[in-house]
Amino acid sequence: MDKLYVLCVDDQPEVLNALENDLSDFENYLLIEVCDSGNEVLELMEQIDTEGDYTAIVIADQVMPGMTGVEVLTRIENDPRFSAVRKILLTGLATHQDTIQAINSAGLDHYIQKPWTREILNKTISKCLTEFVLDKGIEYEDLLPVLDQPVLYEALRKKG
């Protein structure tokens, strides 16, 4: 099976570490990678793509030196190869303007506020992951334990 990645980008290592720990429920199903800058996450996505694997979800912090979260997500949004990638903004400090831009230009799928709870994070990842595999038509049997059942059910019902 092709590998599925969840990428987290934040300039603060303690935030990345907390994210990694909180995402450990997915460890047996997905590969979780952390990056400390926007450039790094874009490079890593390139690499994953070259190896024939998938970036399923990118979780980005908004306030970072260099590229902001919205800038990173906009770059991803504008790359046709990554059109199915689910984009999550994770931030404690986004202005109204940032938020508008995130929705309009970066095609944001979800917004999580810092501090987050493990429960909400996991639910969001489940939902985004389910949408991604359905979008891409990836085999999801092995992933069933971590998929969002209502989203899956709804998709199957529509398909008939």
Add this chain to the structure above:
Amino acid sequence: MNIFHHKVNQQEFVSRYFSDKDKCIRLKKGDILLNQHEYNRRIFYIKQGEVIGYLPDTRYPEPIFKGAPGSFVGVYSYFSEDHLSYSEVVAQTPSVVHYFDEDPNALERPEADEFMGFLLNMVVTELSARQHFAARMAQERQKAMNKLIQSEKLATLGQLSAGLAHELNNSIGSLSANLRRLQEDIDVLLIRQKSDQVREFYRRGLEDGLQLSSREARKARDEWSANMELSHSTIRKLTKAGIRAGEVRSAREAEEAANLWNLGYVMHDMRIAAGQAAHVINSIKTMGISNQKWSAGVNVNTTVLEAVAILKSMSGEISLDLQLQENITAIEACHGELVQVWVNLIKNAIESLVQNLEKNRKIKITTREVDKQISVSVEDNGPGIAPDIIDKIYEPSFTTKVGGISLGLGLGLTIVKRIVSEHDGEMRVTSRPGRTRFTVSLPLKQ
């Protein structure tokens, strides 16, 4: 009609009508020349000293005009129909006043014409002087009002933040204390019985924290995946910790090392986070009412040196050029608060240099005593402040710092400004790429 037809200079006029020794009043400071609503048929000429006119029946008596040597007082009541003075005129300093109390209609022509002509001239001059005085007073009032509004705002912000700081302090205090407790328990229950080698991995996480960046850690993974059958997440932890493949003998040991390192690292991060929170709270508290002592005899150079010492660990490779004037006069000030001003300014300079990775990074700190003022300037060769934000730098919560590099809520310059104005000082900033200079001028009080 030429009302100034009769050209007489003031000196001549004064010596003619305002030099009668019998019509001379000597006033001590505080003596009243005219009471409000007093019947008056005299024009007073101020020869020496200074008198001030008030409206004493208003709630906050303010001067409405000032009579300096050469000016005339009592003009309104002399000419008005009821001859009642509208103000109270009080000597501000010991004064000598001559007066004229004749009926101008009793004078013979052409002397009467000449007298009236000059009086008219005088009235116009007085009128314009009083108008200017009133305008100046209004201006000063506006200035005082603005200052008041500003300090009111800061005071409100201060009270708000003091409350906030208090609340947060309790929570952070409890988190920190429990964290210490937890750390001790973990040590006793989990770590002590482990081998020295495994304990060392826990200690590394706890004390040293993260060793490799996310990019470096990914590169280091190959070493592991080639050697042992380990899960992706274990390898991730091992590489983050900077643990080398040669340091463990088996997959089981590697797993334990990774998990214990991570446990230590989690504790490490929590300790750092609690420290940062405490730091933020501290800077909020400083926004509130200052509680530090003022004293005469504060040496500005000493306060600068203390600030430099505080920031020693931060300044790193940046060269600090101190140009402190010798034998600087001691001033009346709040020592601790001045140190805080310099700490904030120097810290800003350091941050502007660090973030932008300039080469030959330099900060020059100068103290100088000129014209009864001590000026202290902090200059850096960083990229400068953009013109569109330079007006906003003193506003609370304005910050250009990003990420986790610095916490402090952007209150730094607001605090600086408050302290400087409490010392009756002034602040200036000039900035262009390669040179940003903050200058604080503090007056030497007599």
